[in-house]
Amino acid sequence: MSFIVRRLARSALLLFGVSILCFLFTEMAPGSFFDEMRLNPQISPETIANLRTHYGLDQPLVVRYERWLKSALRGDLGISIAYNSPVTPLLWSRAKNTLLLTTTALLLTWIISVPLGVWAASRRGGLLDRLITLASAFLISVPELVLAVALLAVAVRWGILRTGGMISADFESLSMWAKLQDVISHLVLPVCILVLAETAVIVRHVRASVLETLQSPYVQAARGFGISRTRLLFRHVLPVAANPAISLLGFSLAGLLSGSLMVEVVCGWPGLGPLILEATLSRDLYLVIGGIMLSALFMVMGNLVADMLLSALDPRIRGNEDKAEAEQGLHAA
Amino acid sequence: MGSNLPTDSPINSPNNSASVPEALLRVQGLTKRYVRGGLWRKRLPVAAVSCADFYIPRGQTFALVGESGSGKSTVARCVTRLERPDSGSILIGGTDIAQLMSRDLAPFRADVQMVFQDAVTSMNPRFSALDVIEEPLLINCKAHDTPGASERRDLVRALMIEVGLSAAWMNRSILHFSGGQRQRLALARALALRPQLLVLDEALSGLDLSTQAQIANLLLDLQAAHSLTYLLISHDLALVTLLADVIGVMSEGETVEVGPTRQIISEANHSTTKKLVAAAKAAGSNLAQIAGASA
Numbered sequence: 001m002s003f004i005v006r007r008l009a010r011s012a013l014l015l016f017g018v019s020i021l022c023f024l025f026t027e028m029a030p031g032s033f034f035d036e037m038r039l040n041p042q043i044s045p046e047t048i049a050n051l052r053t054h055y056g057l058d059q060p061l062v063v064r065y066e067r068w069l070k071s072a073l074r075g076d077l078g079i080s081i082a083y084n085s086p087v088t089p090l091l092w093s094r095a096k097n098t099l100l101l102t103t104t105a106l107l108l109t110w111i112i113s114v115p116l117g118v119w120a121a122s123r124r125g126g127l128l129d130r131l132i133t134l135a136s137a138f139l140i141s142v143p144e145l146v147l148a149v150a151l152l153a154v155a156v157r158w159g160i161l162r163t164g165g166m167i168s169a170d171f172e173s174l175s176m177w178a179k180l181q182d183v184i185s186h187l188v189l190p191v192c193i194l195v196l197a198e199t200a201v202i203v204r205h206v207r208a209s210v211l212e213t214l215q216s217p218y219v220q221a222a223r224g225f226g227i228s229r230t231r232l233l234f235r236h237v238l239p240v241a242a243n244p245a246i247s248l249l250g251f252s253l254a255g256l257l258s259g260s261l262m263v264e265v266v267c268g269w270p271g272l273g274p275l276i277l278e279a280t281l282s283r284d285l286y287l288v289i290g291g292i293m294l295s296a297l298f299m300v301m302g303n304l305v306a307d308m309l310l311s312a313l314d315p316r317i318r319g320n321e322d323k324a325e326a327e328q329g330l331h332a333a
Numbered sequence: 334m335g336s337n338l339p340t341d342s343p344i345n346s347p348n349n350s351a352s353v354p355e356a357l358l359r360v361q362g363l364t365k366r367y368v369r370g371g372l373w374r375k376r377l378p379v380a381a382v383s384c385a386d387f388y389i390p391r392g393q394t395f396a397l398v399g400e401s402g403s404g405k406s407t408v409a410r411c412v413t414r415l416e417r418p419d420s421g422s423i424l425i426g427g428t429d430i431a432q433l434m435s436r437d438l439a440p441f442r443a444d445v446q447m448v449f450q451d452a453v454t455s456m457n458p459r460f461s462a463l464d465v466i467e468e469p470l471l472i473n474c475k476a477h478d479t480p481g482a483s484e485r486r487d488l489v490r491a492l493m494i495e496v497g498l499s500a501a502w503m504n505r506s507i508l509h510f511s512g513g514q515r516q517r518l519a520l521a522r523a524l525a526l527r528p529q530l531l532v533l534d535e536a537l538s539g540l541d542l543s544t545q546a547q548i549a550n551l552l553l554d555l556q557a558a559h560s561l562t563y564l565l566i567s568h569d570l571a572l573v574t575l576l577a578d579v580i581g582v583m584s585e586g587e588t589v590e591v592g593p594t595r596q597i598i599s600e601a602n603h604s605t606t607k608k609l610v611a612a613a614k615a616a617g618s619n620l621a622q623i624a625g626a627s628a
């Protein structure tokens with residue numbers, strides 16, 4: 001329990017640090033939301049000055065950060081200048097769609113990657129292993145944007161997948177079942193892009209991890225007892241090889257979120273991606289910061305879940321935590 | 334390679350004397366090659382063992398010594414059938430296990446057990462002492478009558494006491510055992526199936542001198558108690574002299590010299606043997622005494 005509390009405290013501290021860096025970098029970035037207004041002769045400098053005062057942008061950085069922090073603690077994450085509304089509801093309405101996309105992609109990625117990685121490792125040097133190694137090397141070397149555009153082009157040319165948006169124009173008139181089918185059919189293309197890109201990475205990690213475990217002396221010892229392949233895999237190899245894979249889960253979640261932002265823009269999926277891109281281009285300060293904070297929150301939560309899983313599954317990690325706690329207790333005494 | 338062997342070495346006279354005990358293990362013309370290379374590089378065969386010949390009489394200790402990379406461990410892995418040899422024979426009690434398929438090896442698995450150099454990595458890090466020792470019993474359940482849970486615990490308890498560990502530590506994670514204690518655990522695990530032959534692959538390397546001596550004494554006690562036969566793989570000639578009845582020297586994948594321990598120490602013929610003896614003497618070992626006694 002204290003392990004979770006400690007990790008939560010660390011996560012909060014990390015998010016606090018990220019928020020400070022966000023403010024510093026956005027301050028250092030050139031231009032502001034009002035730059036285009038200044039070029040418009042119909043908008044007077046007084047109006048722009050009043051707007052800056054209204055959004056508190058005339059205040060020093062420390063004051064703005066303090067106000068934002070108070071607003072974040074209330075759950076607002078500041079006010080979007082472009083939408084003139086609190087950032088959190090804006091982000092949440094889009095985050096739901098992003099979560100649908102990333103969760104589906106994450107589940108499929110792991111369902112495909114783990115068996116493929118284990119299969120390739122247990123038949124090292126075989127045809128399947130070589131095919132998987134080659135395909136994953138190819139997919140890793142192709143930039144995700146190129147992959148997304150290529151798949152989009154194929155989908156549009158052959159008309160095999162729904163492209164653009166999350167729902168069809170006649171969505172409201174559809175039955176419940178038809179609505180579900182409609183969303184799924186729109187989901188296929190962006191999910192495919194994300195799964196292909198992420199699977200290539202995770203398959204290689206799982207393969208390497210299983211290979212390393214298969215070559216460890218305790219697996220050799222078990223083979224010396226005449227252990228069956230199934231028992232070897234499930235009792236000895238997978239539980240130990242799972243550690244690096246679980247650690248990867250946290251990064252995978254964060255990676256999927258950042259990857260999904262680009263895929264959403266390419267596929268027109270109404271998630272956080274287009275919103276954050278639009279906010280960045282228009283320099284909608286608090287919306288950009290809110291988007292980054294949400295991304296950081298995803299990463300922190302992903303790593304927290306991975307750490308908790310590792311702690312629950314591996315006695316060595318629990319042992320280290322206990323030891324660390326005991327040492328802290330000794331120092332305190 | 335035969336020309337390097339002394340005429341009275343066991344390998345050259347396995348069948349012609351009534352005084353020679355029955356051979357438990359006989360390795361003849363063993364070869365093993367690995368293929369180096371990969372997806373992008375040309376695959377080249379590398380001979381790890383080009384010709385290994387020796388035999389071990391029941392109840393004796395045969396030490397296979399040689400420099401690093403001479404093929405000792407590959408021979409050990411072939412004898413335990415962790416690797417399948419390319420050619421040659423490995424006769425255990427008269428049956429050649431060299432080319433047997435995995436499913437046909439089951440009856441021999443229990444007879445030949447291996448103790449690895451690194452006791453820390455040779456056990457599943459998630460296991461308790463009980464898990465480690467009872468695992469071979471569970472794996473071999475088809476080949477043997479599997480004992481029940483309480484019977485297994487009794488067996489594990491007895492084995493732990495036999496190798497000098499407290500049975501009260503049975504449920505402790507192996508992470509809480511020291512290096513020497515884990516080597517004792519490894520011995521208990523190897524003994525769980527009551528094997529006839531124990532292959533000790535550098536099993537005493539990496540331990541401090543005092544622990545080495547304790548484990549060496551334990552090995553001698555266990556051999557006396559269970560009539561065990563040992564195949565001891567080592568690069569430490571000084572240590573080998575304490576345990577082995579016969580020494581085989583390997584060089585570049587071949588057994589170049591085989592003979593009784595004292596004879597090998599005092600009348601080394603092959604250059605590799607001479608180098609090993611000289612190195613051990615330089616390290617201030619008891620070889621000089623052994624050589625002196627045999628002279």
